[in-house]
Amino acid sequence: MFAAILILGVAWFTVSALSKAASRTAESEILTGQALNAGKRALLGYVALKAADSNEDHPGRLPCPESLGQPGTAAAGIAAPVVVPSFPTCSALGRLPWRTLGIDQLRDGHGEPLWYVVSTGIWALVNSGTSLTINPGLGNQLPLDGQPNAVVALIIAPGTPINSMSEPGVPPAGCANVNQQANRYTVPYDPVNFLECGNATGSYITAGAAPWGNDRVIAITAADVMGAISGPVADRLQRQVAPAMNDWRTTQSVSSWGVSFLPYASSWIGNPATNDFCGDNGVWEGLPPIAGASNPGCSTSWSCASPPCVTSLISPLLGLLATQNCVATGPNMQCSFQGLMLGAGLFSARITVTAPQVANSFRAPITALPPDITVSPSGGSSGVTISNFSLPLSPSTGDATLSFDISQPFILPGSTNFTVTIRNLPDAAILSDPRITWFLNNNWYQYTYYAAAPSATVNPVACAALGDPGCIEVHGLPLSSIGNYWEKRLVLALMGPALPGQSRACTDALDANGLPGPNLIPDCDEIVNYLEEENKSTGNRIFRADLRVATPPPGAPQPYPAFNDRLAVCPYQLATASGSTTICN
């Protein structure tokens, strides 16, 4: 009897102990999973918040890890480059910078703080001298589970310290015999005392296999980051880029060219990533015409469109204009000509040159003064004047025509050589406006559709009523007191990631309907693979801003894409508790 009770007691104790151990293990795994997910949410939240910051030059930039020497110091939990003013090098691996993320320190199910790996130099700044180009085209850079370029960052739960030095057998590939118990917490930390099987050495794995590893990993991909920052980037389009372009329309274009206008769009031809971003005359929708003057594909350089470009204003009795030649020389146009004077007196000539595509671009005018225009009379000394300077913009062609007179009051009989150097039109101030620097430097224009209302271009078309050819309609915005929904002047539509049914491959052999056929129009060339609903037409001047799941129209190809475009528009106004605020007028 006693023996039976004893056996039952031992059995109960054993089962109970095993059950508790299993329960503890499961609980640890759950806690680890919760910590990893909380870390990922906090990381993406931090990245989104930074992306919305008007001073952030690289929206989407990931923070650096805490440096290995920071644990236990007052700087614990702070991303490395933030700690020291001298901006030390950001290393790829360290503990999660929880304080920078604004959270409490997260620990895995074994009480160990989380670690963090980031792709430095590509998704995180290495030091103050590095620059990044982050946009939806930037891919994953770090390997995971043997797959290259799988993630952009990882958060790792290190688990309990492992001592596998006396384990029988050979560690699997990538793993090693380690003793993490000996000097685990000696600062600076050595990652191999926490992470195993490649997680400390750059060959990352999701879950370490006992007894060689016990890490647990959660991945952060480029798509995760882009999903987190698309809203903030759209917000910056609305609050920075659109107002900057609107300021060009209301102020800069008027002071520069005497006419208020938005430049025409760059035609949607081919892959938007390889567009020349040079506006095309009369095109209202397409890609932003942000190409600078130095872009050879978007020349606004002076040319002699209607030779001769130098005409004589000399009295035939006094002299005549001899040889002339106007050629482009680097950033200038240089006109050389010779005055043959029959008698002493006034020499005068008119120069007329043309710059194309000025109404399709953001360009500033030049003045009659050096260094914009310089004159070098080889035989003369001084007294050369420039007069009758004019630089009008043609509404019909969008070209700018420069005309001015060169005069020298007194020249002795004989020949005099003149060289006039005319600087090409420089970029307008908007192209270096701090509000759009991030947009240009990170190539977000490759992912932004641009539409200027015909009524707001250099050759305006009337927009007096709904449906007029000069109007742009934008549906789904809050009501505004600064214009109707059909009186929008500017639309910037941020393209979301490809939705089901959309393909952006340039080598796809399917046609526009996803059917096998001749690849006459590669998918990457078609706007329907980038924008949705009303926004996916390049010519109807009708847009939709609200986020909603589309109802497939009858006969639409399946699966029908949902909607992930985000619009910035002008004019745009929002209600506040005390009235309204105009984001863009």
Add this chain to the structure above:
Amino acid sequence: MQLRRAASGFSLVELAVVLAIVALLVGGAMATLSSQVENRNQEETRRRLEAAVEALIGYAIVNRRLPCPATATGDEALASGTPATGGPCTTNFPTNSNGFLPARTIGIQQTDSQGYAVDAWNNRIRFAVANAVTGCTGTSTSPHFTSQANLKANGVSCRPNDLVVCASSVGINASSCNAAPSVTNQNTVAFIVFSTGKNGAIASAYGPDETANLDGDPVFVSRPPSGSDAANGAYDDIMLWVPVGVFYGRLIAAGVLP
């Protein structure tokens, strides 16, 4: 002659030994049980706080703003004359007598008879929400988080500019951690939900760090628990806070912002 039978049973000594052993066993069990109950209460409180955070974010997604802390009832306490679309709160930061989780407004269970959400010790859960903002691209009208219109108009570039969590009350002032080590940056925390712990109903038992959490200013203290004999007194508050990036992220994902 009949011999007297030997007395059966336990002697007093034996009984004393047995009772002593039983007392030791029961005492040990009680101590373990008490510790387990305490752990369970802490876990349950943490779970309720996490549920409260989710409920607050859910409320923000539906109503496009955060609620105000509750004062006299379980409903949020908007300042007089404020419309249902939100605006200034009666109070943003808890004191002994107000600054509770607006349980009825956000639909939380586990409330007391007066409609306040409570922790596992039946003490009312506290709630603080940021009022001022900074860094906005455009307008920065306060209150930002509790006004539907301002949250939308100010936008997601705005960062809170008052709530902050410090590691100690030693050295803090009414607006910042000052000389105390900080746990969060001052431009990080959108809202805080916390329990005053087991000693929440006994204000006289509060340590200085706990007192700092109910002094009506936006500076809070979160640190590991300690008894009253610790350097800075008792501390058993359990605190969760939500970084503004996480808050915005949830609203952006829901299509509420920007």
